[in-house]
Structures are given as structure tokens and as C-alpha cells.
Amino acid sequence: MSSSSAFSTVRSSFSLFAFVFLFLSPVFASESDHKYQPDDAVTLWVLGGNELIDGQIDIKFQKNVDKGTICQLELDEAKVKEFKDAIENSYWFEFFMDDLPLWGFVGELHPDKNTGKILDLTYSIKWIPTNITFARRFDVYLDYPFFEHQIHWFSVFNSFMMVIFLTGLVSMILMRTLRNDYAKYAREDDDLETLERDVSEESGWKLVHGGDVFRPPYSLALLSAVVGTGAQLALLVLLVILLAIVGTLYVGRGAIVTTFILCYAFTSFISGYVSGGMYSCNGGKSWIKSMILTACLFPFMCFGIGFILNTIAIFYGSLAAIPFGTMVVVFVIWAFISFPLALLGTVVGRNWSGAPNNPCRVKTIPRPIPKKKWYLTPSVVSLMGGLLPFGSIFIEMYFIFTSFWNYKVYYVYGFMLLVFLILIIVTVCVTIVGTYFLLNAENYHWQWTSFFSAASTAVYVYLYSIYYYHVKTKMSGFFQTSFYFGYTLMFSLGLGILCGAVGYLGSNLFIRRIYRNIKCD
Structure with missing residues (x-):
């Protein structure tokens, strides 16, 4: 997972998001089995301020998931406040699957208080066929206009x-x-008078x-x-x-x-x-x-x-x-x-x-x-x-x-x-x-x-x-x-x-x- 600060802001992220948004963490493929390798260190990439965390999500090709549960999170006042600040300031998250980035906002605010509630952190997966070739799959991220x-x-x-x-x-x-x-x-043949005039x-x-x-x-x-x-x-x-x-x-x-x-x-x-x-x-x-x-x-x-x-x-x-x-x-x-x-x-x-x-x-x-x-x-x-x-x-x-x-x-x-x-x-x-x-x-x-x-x-x-x-x-x-x-x-x-x-x-x-x-x- 690489969680980042919001639209038009610098790449900042809080340690809270590393814990809370495990379900939005990256899963990137290796060339051997297309599964994240825990020992694969992303070394020079983190110099850009992006440290990836294994999301522990087992995504299989063409296998849809309606509702998968990652973990449960009990909210207290401090976590609710940090969620609220993140939503109000348009913080967004970033995760990778097969080296393709995906982005999304933290969530929405509701008037009722969630203090003390236990949240089930879930995810869903839906595979949609496309006519785009593998070589052109990154074009959707390019802002041509x-x-x-x-x-x-x-x-x-x-x-x-x-x-x-x-x-x-x-x-x-x-x-x-x-x-x-x-x-x-x-x-080469300047006379003395011409030479003196040139020097002066x-x-x-x-x-x-x-x-x-x-x-x-x-x-x-x-x-x-x-x-x-x-x-x-x-x-x-x-x-x-x-x-x-x-x-x-x-x-x-x-x-x-x-x-x-x-x-x-x-x-x-x-x-x-x-x-x-x-x-x-x-x-x-x-x-x-x-x-x-x-x-x-x-x-x-x-x-x-x-x-x-x-x-x-x-x-x-x-x-x-x-x-x-x-x-x-x-x-x-x-x-x-x-x-x-x-x-x-x-x-x-x-x-x-x-x-x-x-x-x-x-x-x-x-x-x-x-x-x-x-x-x-x-x-x-x-x-x-x-x-x-x-x-x-x-x-x-x-x-x-x-x-x-x-x-x-x-x-x-x-x-x-x-x-x-x-x-x-x-x-x-x-x-x-x-x-x-x-x-x-x-x-x-x-x-x-x-x-x-x-x-x-x-x-x-x-x-x-x-x-x-x-x-x-x-x-x-x-x-x-x-x-x-x-x-x-x-x-x-x-x-x-x-x-x-x-x-x-x-x-x-x-x-x-x-x-x-x-x-x-």
C-alpha cells in the first residue's frame, strides 16, 4: 500500500493509514507465479516517498469476490477524528495490482457518530472483459488532453x-x-604610425x-x-x-x-x-x-x-x-x-x-x-x-x-x-x-x-x-x-x-x- 496526501498536495501519509487501509494495500505480481513475494524489497522506488505494504489479499485471475473480509477495526474518538480529517482534506489512497496503480478516496462523512463501533474492513473484486491489449493497458492513466x-x-x-x-x-x-x-x-606590415594608432x-x-x-x-x-x-x-x-x-x-x-x-x-x-x-x-x-x-x-x-x-x-x-x-x-x-x-x-x-x-x-x-x-x-x-x-x-x-x-x-x-x-x-x-x-x-x-x-x-x-x-x-x-x-x-x-x-x-x-x-x- 502507498497511501498519499490528497489532490494537489504533497506525498504525505500517516502511520494510521498503514494500519487501517490494509484492505487497500497493493498486490503486485512477480514474473514467476503472479503473486506478491513478501521478501521482494522495493528498494529505489521508495526514494520517491512510496513504501509498499503487502495487503494480504489473495487475488486470483477472473475470480470475482463479492465481499471478502480482511480484519475488524474498533473505532475510538482519536481514530474517528483522524478519519474525519482525512476525508475533509480529500486524502486518498493508492495501491497496486500487477504493477497497475489504483486510487480512491478515504470515504464519506455521515452525521451519526461511529465511536465504539466495530467495522468490518472488506473488499470486493469484479473482473470485466476488455478489448484493450496488454501493451496498451497503461494508456488509461495518460492525460492526453x-x-x-x-x-x-x-x-x-x-x-x-x-x-x-x-x-x-x-x-x-x-x-x-x-x-x-x-x-x-x-x-604583418603595419608601419609604426599605424601600429601606434591601433594601440591607442x-x-x-x-x-x-x-x-x-x-x-x-x-x-x-x-x-x-x-x-x-x-x-x-x-x-x-x-x-x-x-x-x-x-x-x-x-x-x-x-x-x-x-x-x-x-x-x-x-x-x-x-x-x-x-x-x-x-x-x-x-x-x-x-x-x-x-x-x-x-x-x-x-x-x-x-x-x-x-x-x-x-x-x-x-x-x-x-x-x-x-x-x-x-x-x-x-x-x-x-x-x-x-x-x-x-x-x-x-x-x-x-x-x-x-x-x-x-x-x-x-x-x-x-x-x-x-x-x-x-x-x-x-x-x-x-x-x-x-x-x-x-x-x-x-x-x-x-x-x-x-x-x-x-x-x-x-x-x-x-x-x-x-x-x-x-x-x-x-x-x-x-x-x-x-x-x-x-x-x-x-x-x-x-x-x-x-x-x-x-x-x-x-x-x-x-x-x-x-x-x-x-x-x-x-x-x-x-x-x-x-x-x-x-x-x-x-x-x-x-x-x-x-x-x-x-x-x-x-x-x-x-x-x-x-x-x-x-x-x-
């Missing part, structure tokens, strides 16, 4: 047009400007070409770790979306969660490879620190948030609490698969792609950065950089939030793939523009700025989640609020690291491209 509404198509089209406009704008402005700069710097007229990004732009950033180990983790998350999201499109993961109970965790473990090599190569290219020396930080940063952030939420769930006696056995399984996956692969990737990245290849020699003495107007400061550039990427995923966030918090089955992963690719392209373009403006302000500290200008997309997503909480849900109370914002914070952190890594890598390629043909001292 909601997900395939014309506004969903329009949002994707609108985002696609934004990509075309933005990439065209970036290409036109930057390449037109840079072409003139290349022509001037490529001249230099401004913007051309003044920081002497190697300052390739100076290692501060907190290099941390930046390498978040960029490596973000590259891994980008590949992870792409893999999960493709697997969902090919294999219809939404049909299997907990398949998305299981796929996500396993794919994360096996893609940890990417985070180490990118982080190790970046750390070595910038002359980093503390290899142990870099490896440990890359392997542990994101998992430990998620663990910290999950630990707090799990403590709250245990305090409230909720089935959303993750069992100790499941935590052990997740830790073993991380310790014996993810962690070693991240370390291996760091070593490989250090040796294969870690040779410095800067177009310009880094100067010993850093160039002073002039004071510029407020809108060209790194903080403003970073904050404004997330607006357009958020605009490209704004509508899709509504569908994702509604699927997760309102229990709709999200199945339009083709839409998600398009939106994800659009997000990547928009993030790269916007970050390149922001980096170009920063260099024109003669500020060569572009590394962290490019990361945060892309990562700020997550800030707007979290602000949107606050709006969604107050306007689109009926949640209340500390338990529901903490779970909502805890899960959203975890999602936003992952999205921010992903976008930040994409923004940094795009800006890094852009800078190496524009300074490649510049003559350096």
Missing part, C-alpha cells in the same frame, strides 16, 4: 524560434565585430588578450568539480530521456528513479574526466582534493537535503521516510560504482586531456581591472544570464511540476528532449554574450561569471516553484512545505550545476576560438 494541449506545442515552437533568433543574433554581432578585430591583428584605439576584449584571460580562476578545485559534475548531469539527463522515449519508463513503477540512479553511477567517469582535464589544464596541484570533491560534491548535497527530509518524515510517522535498507543500497551503489569511476575518470582526464594549450602565455603580473558601470559587473551579468534559459523552459516546468506534485503520469519525453536541447543551446548562446560583454569591460575573471550566469537559471526555477506552491497547490503545514521545497531545492541545485557547466564549457571554447588568431606577447 493535458500534455498534448496546443499550448504545449506552442511553447516548444516559441522556444525554437528563440533559439534561431538568439543564435543568429550572437553570430551576427560577435562575428561581425571579431572579423574586423582579426583583420587588424593579422596585419584598442579597447574592450582586445586589451586583455595578453594572457590574463587564461589565468587560473580562484577556487580552481571547486570550479573543476562543479563543471565536471554538470557535464555528467547533462549526459545523465540526455540518457534518461532517450531511455524513456525508447523504453516507456513511465509504465514501470519506480523505473525512472532506478534508471536515474544507475545511470548516474555509471556516468560518474564523465565528471572525473572533465574535472581532471580542466584542473590539469589550469595548473592545479592538489589532485586528491580535486578527485574527492568531484566524486562527493553533488551526492553529499543531495544526501544532506534527503537526511533532513527523512528526519522530518520519521518524526511525523510518514511512509515517505526512506528505509535504512534502501539507504544502504544507494550508498553501496555510490561507494562501489560511482566513486571509483569518478576517481578513474579524474586520472584519465589528467593524463589524456590535461596538457595546457592556452593560445597566449599567462603573464606573471595580473592586469588591473578598471571600474565599469554597474550593469557590466559580474554579479549583474550572472543574474541576468538566467532569464532567457528560464524563459525557454518556463512552460515545460509547469507540466513537470504538475506531473510530480499532482500525480499525473508524464509521458511526453519527446517534448522534454526538445526543450532540453533548446535549453542547452540558449544557455551556451547567452553565456557567450555575457562573457563577451564582460571581456569588453576589460574584466578577465570570466570563469566563475560564465558558470553563474548560466546557473542562475536555477534561481528563477526556484522562484517559480514558490509561485507554483502558493497558486497551483493546496499544500499546508510544515511537513508538506518542507518536502515540497526540499525536493525542489534538490532539483534546482542539479539544474544549476548542469546549466553552469554547459555555460562554462561554451564560453571556454568561445574564448579559445577568438584568441587563437591574436598575436600575443
Whole structure:
């Protein structure tokens, strides 16, 4: 049984329902005898706040049951009050039979008092023939009018047009400007007067070409770790979306969660490879620190948030609490698969792609950065950089939030793939523009700025989640609020690291491209 909080509310449940609603508990089939196996542990599924309990109901195929009794329950005032609260707040239950979910509300209120009465908890089963094939049996759970509404198509089209406009704008402005700069710097036979005039007229990004732009950033180990983790998350999201499109993961109970965790473990090599190569290219020396930080940063952030939420769930006696056995399984996956692969990737990245290849020699003495107007400061550039990427995923966030918090089955992963690719392209373009403006302000500290200008997309997503909480849900109370914002914070952190890594890598390629043909001292 997986009993959950009501319509438009977070996944909360009380221990009372685990006892009272045994007759509504799940019976799911094994491949061998189509009967629930008491020793079958649903491990990663419970990470979504769904712990199943055996309903002890013996359901046989095509055998109707008019009235079967599970047990008897004697009501007292406390139980009547909790029943009443559950009914008035539209709490509903969920149970599974042969991996198909069924939902129902707790019951109805009657004016007469039931204190002291003994209730027979019963169930009935009726088999009805259908023409629906086994492969299409899950279609009844899919809300086609909601997900395939014309506004969903329009949002994707609108985002696609934004990509075309933005990439065209970036290409036109930057390449037109840079072409003139290349022509001037490529001249071999300038006379002294022309050269002196060119030097006196230099401004913007051309003044920081002497190697300052390739100076290692501060907190290099941390930046390498978040960029490596973000590259891994980008590949992870792409893999999960493709697997969902090919294999219809939404049909299997907990398949998305299981796929996500396993794919994360096996893609940890990417985070180490990118982080190790970046750390070595910038002359980093503390290899142990870099490896440990890359392997542990994101998992430990998620663990910290999950630990707090799990403590709250245990305090409230909720089935959303993750069992100790499941935590052990997740830790073993991380310790014996993810962690070693991240370390291996760091070593490989250090040796294969870690040779410095800067177009310009880094100067010993850093160039002073002039004071510029407020809108060209790194903080403003970073904050404004997330607006357009958020605009490209704004509508899709509504569908994702509604699927997760309102229990709709999200199945339009083709839409998600398009939106994800659009997000990547928009993030790269916007970050390149922001980096170009920063260099024109003669500020060569572009590394962290490019990361945060892309990562700020997550800030707007979290602000949107606050709006969604107050306007689109009926949640209340500390338990529901903490779970909502805890899960959203975890999602936003992952999205921010992903976008930040994409923004940094795009800006890094852009800078190496524009300074490649510049003559350096």
C-alpha cells in the first residue's frame, strides 16, 4: 500500500493509514507465479516517498469476490477524528495490482457518530472483459488532453524560434565585430604610425588578450568539480530521456528513479574526466582534493537535503521516510560504482586531456581591472544570464511540476528532449554574450561569471516553484512545505550545476576560438 496526501498536495501519509487501509494495500505480481513475494524489497522506488505494504489479499485471475473480509477495526474518538480529517482534506489512497496503480478516496462523512463501533474492513473484486491489449493497458492513466494541449506545442515552437533568433543574433554581432578585430591583428606590415594608432584605439576584449584571460580562476578545485559534475548531469539527463522515449519508463513503477540512479553511477567517469582535464589544464596541484570533491560534491548535497527530509518524515510517522535498507543500497551503489569511476575518470582526464594549450602565455603580473558601470559587473551579468534559459523552459516546468506534485503520469519525453536541447543551446548562446560583454569591460575573471550566469537559471526555477506552491497547490503545514521545497531545492541545485557547466564549457571554447588568431606577447 502507498497511501498519499490528497489532490494537489504533497506525498504525505500517516502511520494510521498503514494500519487501517490494509484492505487497500497493493498486490503486485512477480514474473514467476503472479503473486506478491513478501521478501521482494522495493528498494529505489521508495526514494520517491512510496513504501509498499503487502495487503494480504489473495487475488486470483477472473475470480470475482463479492465481499471478502480482511480484519475488524474498533473505532475510538482519536481514530474517528483522524478519519474525519482525512476525508475533509480529500486524502486518498493508492495501491497496486500487477504493477497497475489504483486510487480512491478515504470515504464519506455521515452525521451519526461511529465511536465504539466495530467495522468490518472488506473488499470486493469484479473482473470485466476488455478489448484493450496488454501493451496498451497503461494508456488509461495518460492525460492526453493535458500534455498534448496546443499550448504545449506552442511553447516548444516559441522556444525554437528563440533559439534561431538568439543564435543568429550572437553570430551576427560577435562575428561581425571579431572579423574586423582579426583583420587588424593579422596585419604583418603595419608601419609604426599605424601600429601606434591601433594601440591607442584598442579597447574592450582586445586589451586583455595578453594572457590574463587564461589565468587560473580562484577556487580552481571547486570550479573543476562543479563543471565536471554538470557535464555528467547533462549526459545523465540526455540518457534518461532517450531511455524513456525508447523504453516507456513511465509504465514501470519506480523505473525512472532506478534508471536515474544507475545511470548516474555509471556516468560518474564523465565528471572525473572533465574535472581532471580542466584542473590539469589550469595548473592545479592538489589532485586528491580535486578527485574527492568531484566524486562527493553533488551526492553529499543531495544526501544532506534527503537526511533532513527523512528526519522530518520519521518524526511525523510518514511512509515517505526512506528505509535504512534502501539507504544502504544507494550508498553501496555510490561507494562501489560511482566513486571509483569518478576517481578513474579524474586520472584519465589528467593524463589524456590535461596538457595546457592556452593560445597566449599567462603573464606573471595580473592586469588591473578598471571600474565599469554597474550593469557590466559580474554579479549583474550572472543574474541576468538566467532569464532567457528560464524563459525557454518556463512552460515545460509547469507540466513537470504538475506531473510530480499532482500525480499525473508524464509521458511526453519527446517534448522534454526538445526543450532540453533548446535549453542547452540558449544557455551556451547567452553565456557567450555575457562573457563577451564582460571581456569588453576589460574584466578577465570570466570563469566563475560564465558558470553563474548560466546557473542562475536555477534561481528563477526556484522562484517559480514558490509561485507554483502558493497558486497551483493546496499544500499546508510544515511537513508538506518542507518536502515540497526540499525536493525542489534538490532539483534546482542539479539544474544549476548542469546549466553552469554547459555555460562554462561554451564560453571556454568561445574564448579559445577568438584568441587563437591574436598575436600575443
